[in-house]
Amino acid sequence: MSSPVLCSANPRLNPLPRKFYLKDTLEVARSLLGKGLFVLHKTTPLLVEIVEVEAYLDRDAASHSFRGKSGRNWPMFEGGGTCYVYLSYGVNYCMNVVTQVQDRGEAVLLRAAAPLDGIHTMARNREFYGGIDFTGDSKPTRALLGGPGKLTQALGVNMSHNGRTFFEDDLKIVDLGGEVPAREIAESPRIGISKATKKRYRFFMKNSPWLSRRA
DNA sequence: AAGGCGATTGCCT
DNA sequence: GGCAATCGCCTTT
16 A cells, blocks of 8 residues: 555645745755655646756856746756756656755756656556557656656656646645665766856766766 | 757667 | 757847
């Protein structure tokens, strides 16, 4: 029997408070590991556990906010708890959690997650081209939620979520009741960037099989 | 106005 | 490991 805390219909899944997002962004990034991301996809509740993130800071050459507010990045300046979604390479959506106070321009990219609830719907959302077989004995791992674009596709996240907040009934980040020990968290340089490549702002759960790639 | 490049993914060799 | 897909932002004419 599964823990009642992990049931997405449970009213205990209250959104994390705004103050959670006002701490130092690197600290928020670490704190997001092990937290739950809930999305109501049409009428289906979807719940995942965040296992990999990247921080993008103020005065950070790799951050979309580096050159100030623009038509794309304006939600990054809307304050802690805002959802910032952008279209990556004209193909994939990437979802960020905005941190800090208004006009600061810092956020955390959600890169990978483990499925908790609604896995069948997520798998259907991830069917592409020939389709992936998630039935039977085939074990979905990185192909389901292991990457920022895969995660949004599985959850049905798109530009309609851009600029909203994570304090809503159909879009929220929640406490799953467990603490992630510091020894289970690892860090590395961020993936796929060409600027500020030395900064180790990627954080992930060391032993998770759901990462976008191995450590 | 035009061209380069990007916080990615999936297919091909 | 290489590379196309595909759109919007940013820099350069």
